[in-house]
Amino acid sequence: MERVTELISGLVSGLGNRLLQVFTLPTERLYGFYLVAALILALGVYLERRRRALAPDEGLLRFLFPREVYLHRSAKVDYAFAALNRLLYPLIVLPFVVSGATAIALVSGALEAVAPGLRFDLPPGLALDLALSLFAFVALDFGIWLAHYLFHRVPLLWELHKVHHSAEVMTPITVFRMHPLDDALTMSVSGITAGAAQALFLHLFPATGSAIAVWQVNLGIFLFYVVGYNLRHSHIWLDFGWAERLLVSPAMHQIHHSRRREHWDKNMGFVFSFWDRLAGTRVLAEEAGLAEGESLEFGLDGESEEEYQDVFRLYLLPFRKIAAGWSEMLIMTRPTRILLLVTLLLAGGVLAAELTQRGQQPQRVQLAELTWTEVRDRIAAGTRTVIVPTGGTEQNGPHMILGKHNHVVARTAERIAQELGDCLVAPTMAYVPEGRIDPPVDHMRKAGTLSLREEVFEGVLEDTARSLAQHGFTTIAFLGDSLNNQAPQARVAAKLNAEWAGRGVRVIHLDEYYAQNGQIAWLQQRGFADEQIGGHAGIRDTSELLAAHPEGVRGSKRAFMGGSTFAASGVHGD
Incomplete structure (x- = not known):
C-alpha cells in the first residue's frame, strides 16, 4: 500500500510540475515575466481609455479580469483543454513532429554535395551571430504563417483548426486551445523552414557561432513575447499603429478571431505581418471597421457553438466532421492546391529522412565524439x-x-x-x-x-x-x-x-x-x-x-x- 501511495504521490507531483512549468520556464509562452510585461501594456491601454473617457467608471481589475470573460463557459473549456493537452503533450504531439535537426542534416548534406565551395570567409563575432538569429527567426515565422495559411485554406485542415477558433471569449490560456494534430503539423512545418534556413546560413558563413538567445529563447522570439504577445488572445485591444506594417499586433490577431465575415481568413501571421501583405490577407487595426470603443465578437459564425464546448469532444469532433464530408473538403483553389502539394512534398521528404534515420543506428550522443559545429546544431535543433x-x-x-x-x-x-x-x-x-x-x-x-x-x-x-x-x-x-x-x-x-x-x-x-x-x-x-x-x-x-x-x-x-x-x-x- 505504501508503494502505491508513493507511486500516486510521485505521479501527481510530476503532473503538477508539468503544469507549473508553463508559468516558470522562459521557453514557455505564459512564462511569468511575459505575463507581467503584458499586464504593464494592458495598464497603459487602461489609462489611455480613461484619458479618452471611453470607460470612465471602469475599475482596473474589472478591466483586466472581467468575470464575463474569465468565467465564461468557453474560458472554462480552455482551462481544462489546456491542462489535458499539456499532460498528454509528449504522447500525442511530439511523436508526430518532424525534427528540425533532420531538416538541418538534409540541407547541410545537400549543400555540401552541390555547392561545397559556396562559403564566405567572414570573421566570427556578434554580427554573424545576430544575423543567424534574425535569419532563423524570420524562417521560423514564415513556417508558422505557411502552416496557418494552409489550415485556413484547406477544408480538411480547417476542421482541425476550428477547435482553436471555436473560442467564444479569449484569455492567454486560449493559446493552448489547439488540436494536437494542429500543433504537430505547425511545429513540423516551422521546424523544417527554420532548420533549412539555419543549415543554409551556417554553410554560407561557417565561422558563425550560435544564435543569440535570452534565457534559452531566440532573441527575436523573446522580444516578441515581451511586447504584448499574451494580449493576442484577450479582450484587450492593443494596436501597434504604423508598426503593424511590419509586426502583427494583438489587435490584428483579434481581428483574425473575429466573427465578422470580412475578417475571416485574415492576419495569419505570427510575428511579421508582411507575409499576409504578400498574400493579400492583411487587415490592419485601423482597417477593421470598428467604431471607437466597439468590441469584436469571437467564435465560429454559422457553426453550432454547443458542440465545441466540451473538452473531450474537441479531440474527436474534427475527425467526425472529416469523415462525414471528406469529399467536399478536397475542393480548394488551384494556388492552394499547389502550395499544399509543395509543402507536403517538402515535409514528406524530411519525414522520410527522419524515419530512415530513426531506423538506423542511434545517432552519436557522446559530446567528445562530436565537432563543435555538430554540438551547436544539435542544441539549435532542441x-x-x-x-x-x-x-x-x-x-x-x-x-x-x-x-x-x-x-x-x-x-x-x-x-x-x-x-x-x-x-x-x-x-x-x-x-x-x-x-x-x-x-x-x-x-x-x-x-x-x-x-x-x-x-x-x-x-x-x-x-x-x-x-x-x-x-x-x-x-x-x-x-x-x-x-x-x-x-x-x-x-x-x-x-x-x-x-x-x-x-x-x-x-x-x-x-x-x-x-x-x-x-x-x-x-x-x-x-x-x-x-x-x-x-x-x-x-x-x-x-x-x-x-x-x-x-x-x-x-x-x-x-x-x-x-x-x-x-x-x-x-x-x-
Whole structure:
C-alpha cells in the first residue's frame, strides 16, 4: 500500500510540475515575466481609455479580469483543454513532429554535395551571430504563417483548426486551445523552414557561432513575447499603429478571431505581418471597421457553438466532421492546391529522412565524439539535456579493473541519452574523491587508486555545469556511480539551482540511480543472503561490469576468496 501511495504521490507531483512549468520556464509562452510585461501594456491601454473617457467608471481589475470573460463557459473549456493537452503533450504531439535537426542534416548534406565551395570567409563575432538569429527567426515565422495559411485554406485542415477558433471569449490560456494534430503539423512545418534556413546560413558563413538567445529563447522570439504577445488572445485591444506594417499586433490577431465575415481568413501571421501583405490577407487595426470603443465578437459564425464546448469532444469532433464530408473538403483553389502539394512534398521528404534515420543506428550522443559545429546544431535543433557521468579510478578487488565505475556509468548514460533522443553525454569524470591521500585511507590503500579532494571535485563539477549552461543546455544531470561522488554532486546541484532560479536552467543530482536502484531487493528475492550480496566489488559491481565491459573482469580471479577480508582483498561479498 505504501508503494502505491508513493507511486500516486510521485505521479501527481510530476503532473503538477508539468503544469507549473508553463508559468516558470522562459521557453514557455505564459512564462511569468511575459505575463507581467503584458499586464504593464494592458495598464497603459487602461489609462489611455480613461484619458479618452471611453470607460470612465471602469475599475482596473474589472478591466483586466472581467468575470464575463474569465468565467465564461468557453474560458472554462480552455482551462481544462489546456491542462489535458499539456499532460498528454509528449504522447500525442511530439511523436508526430518532424525534427528540425533532420531538416538541418538534409540541407547541410545537400549543400555540401552541390555547392561545397559556396562559403564566405567572414570573421566570427556578434554580427554573424545576430544575423543567424534574425535569419532563423524570420524562417521560423514564415513556417508558422505557411502552416496557418494552409489550415485556413484547406477544408480538411480547417476542421482541425476550428477547435482553436471555436473560442467564444479569449484569455492567454486560449493559446493552448489547439488540436494536437494542429500543433504537430505547425511545429513540423516551422521546424523544417527554420532548420533549412539555419543549415543554409551556417554553410554560407561557417565561422558563425550560435544564435543569440535570452534565457534559452531566440532573441527575436523573446522580444516578441515581451511586447504584448499574451494580449493576442484577450479582450484587450492593443494596436501597434504604423508598426503593424511590419509586426502583427494583438489587435490584428483579434481581428483574425473575429466573427465578422470580412475578417475571416485574415492576419495569419505570427510575428511579421508582411507575409499576409504578400498574400493579400492583411487587415490592419485601423482597417477593421470598428467604431471607437466597439468590441469584436469571437467564435465560429454559422457553426453550432454547443458542440465545441466540451473538452473531450474537441479531440474527436474534427475527425467526425472529416469523415462525414471528406469529399467536399478536397475542393480548394488551384494556388492552394499547389502550395499544399509543395509543402507536403517538402515535409514528406524530411519525414522520410527522419524515419530512415530513426531506423538506423542511434545517432552519436557522446559530446567528445562530436565537432563543435555538430554540438551547436544539435542544441539549435532542441537538444538541451546533457548527462554528466562521474565514475572513479579505484581498486575493485583483484578481479576487476580500476576503471569499473567509468565503464558502467558511461554505458548507462549512453543508453539513457539514446532512449531520450534529445540528450548528449559529457565525458565521464574518472577523477573523484576516494579518501585521504596521505596518510592513505579506504581505497587509497590499494595501488592505482586516484583521489581528489572534495572541494576540487566540486569545482570541476561546477565549472563543467557552467560551461554546458553557457552553450545552451537547460537540463544538466549528474549521474554518479560511486558513493563518494553523491554528496559533492548534491551540493553543487543545490548551489547552482539556487543561483540560476528563474533562468530556465536546472541541475539534477540523480541520487536514485545510486541509492534506490533496487539491486539488493532483486537479489534478495532470488535467495541471496546479505553476506553474499555484500557491497563494494561484490556480486552487483561484478555483474554490472560484465554487462558493460566484460573484458574488465579477470575470470581467473573471480572466484570467491573464502576467509579473505575486505582489508586484504578490497572485496565485500561474493
